[in-house]
Amino acid sequence: xxxxxxxxxxxxxxxxxDSALRCNFTTTMRSVQWFRQNSRGSLISLFYLASGxxxxxxxxxxxxxxxxxxxxxxxxxxxLEDSGTYxxxxxxxxxxxxxxxxxxxxxxxx
Amino acid sequence: xxxxxxxxxxxxxxxxxxxxLSCRQTNSHNYMYWYRQDTGHGLRLIHYSYGAGNLxxxxxxxxxxxxxxxxxxFFLLLELASPSQTSLYFCASSDGGSNxxxxxxxxxxxxxx
Numbered sequence: 690x691x692x693x694x695x696x697x698x699x700x701x702x703x704x705x706x707d708s709a710l711r712c713n714f715t716t717t718m719r720s721v722q723w724f725r726q727n728s729r730g731s732l733i734s735l736f737y738l739a740s741g742x743x744x745x746x747x748x749x750x751x752x753x754x755x756x757x758x759x760x761x762x763x764x765x766x767x768x769l770e771d772s773g774t775y776x777x778x779x780x781x782x783x784x785x786x787x788x789x790x791x792x793x794x795x796x797x798x799x
Numbered sequence: 800x801x802x803x804x805x806x807x808x809x810x811x812x813x814x815x816x817x818x819x820l821s822c823r824q825t826n827s828h829n830y831m832y833w834y835r836q837d838t839g840h841g842l843r844l845i846h847y848s849y850g851a852g853n854l855x856x857x858x859x860x861x862x863x864x865x866x867x868x869x870x871x872x873f874f875l876l877l878e879l880a881s882p883s884q885t886s887l888y889f890c891a892s893s894d895g896g897s898n899x900x901x902x903x904x905x906x907x908x909x910x911x912x
Contacts, residue, residue: 695841720899730887730906737900776841780899786832786857787899789842 692716693779695790702797704765710762710776710793719782721752721760726774726792734760735775748773765796804824805890805904808837812880813912816869818906822890828902829875829895833857835886836906837879842889848873891895 694713702708712721723735735745738752747765755787760779764771774794778787803824812818824831829850834842844857846861846865854865862884868899877884887908 719897722900724903730908732903732906734901734903739897746890778842778901786830786844786847786855787893787901788844788858789834791839791841 692718692781692788693790695777695793695794697792700796702764702795704767704769704799706767708767708795709763710764710775710777710795711759712761712790713759713778714757714779716781717757718779719757720787721750721777722777722787723750723760723762724778725771726776728773732776734757734765764795767774767795769797769799771795772797780797800888802908803890803892803902803904805888805907807907808905809908811910811912814881816877816880818877818880818909819887820877820890820909821876822873822904823871824890824902825871826892827870827903828892829870830893830899831867832891832901833863833873833875834889834891835859835884836889837886845875845888866874867900877909882911885909885911887907 720739722737724732736750740750749763752760774792778789780787822859833845848867890904
């Protein structure tokens with residue numbers, strides 16, 4: 690069954706607002722990574738986390754270090770160029786491959 | 800930055816056709832992956848490999864074969880293409896072990912008519 694559940698499936702924001710995307714995992718995961726897919730279809734790596742939090746500009750991601758069953762991506766002060774589809778992918782370890790959530794389509798409006 | 804190159808970028812074939820998608824990575828990564836992306840499903844794992852000669856079955860393997868001929872090269876084969884295999888295909892690589900960070904190619908858009 691699906692191991693990675695991503696929410697919301699779609700989100701519309703106005704410029705300057707903040708948002709949070711979430712991925713829940715049906716099993717304990719060893720690592721999580723976040724991507725943004727742009728309008729040309731390219732997948733842009735945002736974060737790779739084995740634990741804790743990472744921040745890059747207006748983006749911040751966290752990986753639940755206790756249960757390792759969820760991760761969040763926070764977008765602060767959303768800009769038009771943040772629009773796109775965001776995916777998380779998580780890997781359970783033991784030579785398992787990363788599995789993806791279904792994505793969150795983010796639209797930032799003026 | 801890791802380099803993963805997919806070819807072709809676009810491919811159109813007919814039902815029953817034979818298609819090979821190619822992927823090459825130049826960063827000495829051990830692991831390589833093939834995913835397909837369809838609306839509403841995100842990326843789904845078809846096959847992956849730990850190294851040359853190794854093949855692991857993913858979550859949606861039916862209708863696909865794969866072969867890892869060298870550490871650099873991973874091929875996805877559709878021997879009898881069907882319209883349900885129309886999709887955007889991504890290849891990725893990772894170092895493996897305790898570092899599964901994925902590096903993606905630009906994708907191959909396949910249309911099966």
